Amino acid sequence: MASDLLNRRFLAVIGKGGTGKTTVSASLALLAASRGKRVLVAMSQARERMSAMLETSFIGSEVSTILPNIDAVNLDPDACLEEYGMMVLKVRALYKAVMDNRLVKGFLRAVPGMDAWAMLGKTLYHVKETDSAGRPRYDLVILDAPATGHGLQMLRVPKVITEVAPPGLLRREADDGLRILRDPALSGMVVVTLAEEMPTAETEELYPQLTRDLGLPIGRLVINQVLPPVFGAKTDNALRAAAVLGRASALEAVAQVGAARARREALQRTMIERLAKLPGQKVILPSLAVDRLRRAEIEALAKGLGAL
Numbered sequence: 001m002a003s004d005l006l007n008r009r010f011l012a013v014i015g016k017g018g019t020g021k022t023t024v025s026a027s028l029a030l031l032a033a034s035r036g037k038r039v040l041v042a043m044s045q046a047r048e049r050m051s052a053m054l055e056t057s058f059i060g061s062e063v064s065t066i067l068p069n070i071d072a073v074n075l076d077p078d079a080c081l082e083e084y085g086m087m088v089l090k091v092r093a094l095y096k097a098v099m100d101n102r103l104v105k106g107f108l109r110a111v112p113g114m115d116a117w118a119m120l121g122k123t124l125y126h127v128k129e130t131d132s133a134g135r136p137r138y139d140l141v142i143l144d145a146p147a148t149g150h151g152l153q154m155l156r157v158p159k160v161i162t163e164v165a166p167p168g169l170l171r172r173e174a175d176d177g178l179r180i181l182r183d184p185a186l187s188g189m190v191v192v193t194l195a196e197e198m199p200t201a202e203t204e205e206l207y208p209q210l211t212r213d214l215g216l217p218i219g220r221l222v223i224n225q226v227l228p229p230v231f232g233a234k235t236d237n238a239l240r241a242a243a244v245l246g247r248a249s250a251l252e253a254v255a256q257v258g259a260a261r262a263r264r265e266a267l268q269r270t271m272i273e274r275l276a277k278l279p280g281q282k283v284i285l286p287s288l289a290v291d292r293l294r295r296a297e298i299e300a301l302a303k304g305l306g307a308l
Contacts, residue, residue, distance in 0.1 A: 005219050006032045008188050010127045010141050010180060012155065012216075014206070015192035016199045017147035020224040022046065023293060023301065024192050024285075025144040026053050031302040033069035037139035041072040042123045044146050044154065048074050055295045063126075071138070077115035080122045116154040117161065117174075124177045127186075148202055152209055155181065155189075159214060181216055188219020195223055195271040207278055218280040223272060225287040229265055 005011070006028070013025045022043070029039045040063065043050065051059050056066035061076040120143070129137040145151035158181065161174035181187050189210050193203040203221070210216045276282065285304055288297050 005188060005190075006035065006037065006140060008140070008184075008186055008219065009136070009138075010124070010143070010187040011190050011219060012143045012145050012151075012181075012187070013190045013192060014145040014151040014155075014210075015148060015222075016194075016202045019192045019194050019199055020285075021147075021192045022050055022144050023053065023298065024190065024222050024224065024305075025142050026050050026298050027285075027301040027305055028142055028190070029070050029072075030054075030067075030299055031306050032140050032142075033067065034302070034306075037069065038137070039070045040126050040138045040141045041070065041144060042119075042126070042141065043072070043074045043144040044119050044151075045075055045077065046144060046146075050144075053293050053295065053298050075119040075122065077118050081114070081118040116150075117157040120154050120157060121173060121177060124180055127180055128176075148206055152206070152214075155210070155214060155216065181214075184217035187217060189216050190220050190222060191218065192222045192224055193275065195226055195268040195275070197267070197271065200271045200274055203275065204278065211279075221275065221278060221280055221282045223275055223282060223284045226272070226284050227261075227264065227268060227287050230261055 011028065013021045013028070015021050025041055025043075029041045032039045041050065043059065048059050050072065051057060051066065054067060056072075057064070059066060059072045059074050061074055061079045063071050063073045066072045123141060123143050126138055127141045131137050145154060158174040158177040161170060162178055165171040165174065191203060191206060191210075193199045207218070211218060272284075283305060285301055288300070290297055
């Protein structure tokens with residue numbers, strides 16, 4: 001059920017570029033908001049497309065409300081470093097004394113992974129953030145992570161910091177972030193893929209890196225843009241029929257289309273069988289026959305997520 005996934009405080013949506021991570025992030029946000037949860041969607045320095053999908057105002061580098069119960073932000077590394085530093089140091093005078101120092105700024109920009117940690121750290125800060133009454137500001141924070149390689153780098157940074165940084169503020173923040181990320185009651189990785197060869201192979205490589213190397217819990221595997229079966233398991237028969245039809249010139253175009261669809265379905269079925277061997281719960285989302293995804297389509301996908 002989607003309810004156990006949405007009961008976590010933090011979800012990172014990760015996968016190969018082009019698999020529909022932003023679509024899934026938007027669908028999860030709508031689903032959670034429809035169940036009365038206060039949601040923040042954090043996009044990591046992304047080309048901003050979510051506002052077009054959800055038909056809302058543009059999403060910038062400052063947290064803003066885009067829909068009832070849904071806030072969003074497009075994380076910018078420089079803005080995140082400044083804001084996260086202020087969040088952690090609390091006192092503006094102290095922040096300015098530390099962060100306005102030219103040498104400190106130069107050092108921070110030179111530290112490998114600091115941009116990624118600034119974005120992830122700000123996102124995790126919002127997981128812990130409370131209102132004036134001491135209640136969580138957000139019930140769920142969704143990170144629309146960068147594509148696989150950069151996404152892994154971002155999620156790996158707190159582990160690296162805890163291993164190499166001396167005791168102090170940065171180390172404590174990384175320890176706390178890692179605690180949140182590794183707690184299956186609080187967090188989950190939502191891996192998005194397609195039933196195609198390259199995304200499937202990349203997903204098979206991603207799983208052990210998330211679970212074995214980083215110790216992160218998998219929340220769901222989302223197999224996105226799955227075509228509804230026309231031929232089903234009878235693709236061999238369809239291909240033979242297409243070969244016969246192709247000999248008749250008047251039906252050659254029909255035969256080519258039918259053969260292409262049969263091959264696509266056979267490949268899709270094979271990839272789904274491979275993905276089914278990976279541990280954890282899977283969700284299949286259909287391919288929607290539209291030129292552009294808008295809110296109606298995202299709501300339909302959200303209902304699909306909620307029904308599973």
